[in-house]
Amino acid sequence: MLFSYNADQLPRLRMTGHIRYSQPWIHFARRLDEYVLYVIREGNMYLRENGLEYHLKAGDFFLLEPGLQHVGTRKASCDYFYTHFTHPELRRVEDGAAAMAELAEKRRQSLISYNLDAADPTDSVTYLPKHFHLSGGEHRSLLRSAVACYEAREEHYKRRASTFLHSFLLQTAHEHLMAEMAVRDRRLxxxxxxxxxxxxxxxxxxxxxxxxxxxxxxxxxxxxxxxxxxxxxxxxxxxxxxxxxxxxxxxxxxxxxxxxxxxxxxxxxxxxxxxxxxxxxxxxxxxxxxxxxxxxxx
Structure with missing residues (x-):
């Protein structure tokens, strides 16, 4: 499942943080009017959202949707980042294959574009996965920076934290595209x-x-x-x-x-x-x- 994401619009971060449950814990039931991003650092999390069950593992990116109930299904120890946010143009996509083909074409256009042009060679829409395993931990430093800004509560702290979240989402969209293209290249x-x-x-x-x-x-x-x-x-x-x-x-x-x-x-x-x-x-x-x-x- 994919979500279209307008990269010209910043997400509006409400809260973010890092939690470590060393003892087995089960997620409580709730229904929110905002997106919740989980990135698992260690351990496991077992969730059900809108009747579908998910097992989140270390390195997983997972996006909970507004308006849908989610609840834990099994106890487990877990260490994870959480971020609650809204975005004016983040929407579920029905045809994921067409979306990825569109994004692959944008990548091709960007690779052969003239980099001194003032305008970006493609439109601002990219695509985020709902559930994806991140291959490395380097861009998770962006989440740590977002949490640090949020906790410091200095001037413009939510805006600054939102820019780190935005960068993280774009990095994730790019990594997901690279993974999908690796699969596609095996078929080409x-x-x-x-x-x-x-x-x-x-x-x-x-x-x-x-x-x-x-x-x-x-x-x-x-x-x-x-x-x-x-x-x-x-x-x-x-x-x-x-x-x-x-x-x-x-x-x-x-x-x-x-x-x-x-x-x-x-x-x-x-x-x-x-x-x-x-x-x-x-x-x-x-x-x-x-x-x-x-x-x-x-």
Whole structure:
């Protein structure tokens, strides 16, 4: 089960904290008009919500819904974070498969987007799972920060705690998407999965010297075939995409630093400054100097 979550809206946190029951304990019955988030640190929690039973274990994320009764079904020791909150645009989604396909497409659009645009490349809706096992504990530090803000009760403490909660929810949505895409990639044909991985690889490694042979070897596929599939899925050839990444990041450096153009060319992976100037003009319609003057309002 999934919930659509408008990431342009902050959740409104009412209370948050951390509880440790070292002796077996059973959850009391209640029905609330707000969401309750549980993240289990250690132990177990056994719940029934709206007639459905859940067994929560260490590392689990679980979202209780407003208006539905929940009650414990079995005693157990448990150590967990809890957060009570509302959100104006957090709603249950009926077609989870369509929602995940939509989010995967947003990820693809984001990966190939121009990062200097003021607007985000996709809309603000992401999707949260109801029950999900978190793979690691690193972003649970966001919950600890939310609890610390809430307990300190300093100025704007609930707003600050809400921003940590918001970040945690977005991280969870991302981790859930990655888990779903790993399952999807096992179903996709090998070339489609390779293109998705290649886009991520190029985004991280465009400053290095990349050759068709190195790419072919890394992804264990014929380069010409991989390039055809890449072009069909992204609208760009592999090396055109690499050049786009390099020039887009060169534009960022020209606009925000006083580095020489030769240094900028080197930093984005182009060793020949004359080729850099030709490529820059080809992709932007202006020379690096003209772009510098435009970016500085000269």
């Amino acid at each position: 044909n090998r070339s489609e999965a390779a293109v998705d991985q290649l886009v991520q690889y190029l985004n991280r490694n465009y400053t290095k010297k990349l050759t068709s042979g190195e790419i072919s070897e890394r992804f264990e596929m014929n380069f010409d075939y991989l390039n055809r599939v890449f072009s069909a899925m992204t609208g760009s050839s592999i090396f055109s995409y690499i050049n786009m990444l390099r020039i887009n990041n060169a534009k960022q450096l020209i606009a925000s630093t006083d580095l020489a153009f030769s240094e900028i060319a080197y930093l984005v992976g182009i060793r020949d400054r004359y080729y850099f100037s030709r490529l820059f003009k080809k992709l932007t319609g202006m020379s690096p100097t003209e772009y510098y003057k435009k970016a500085r309002g000269q």
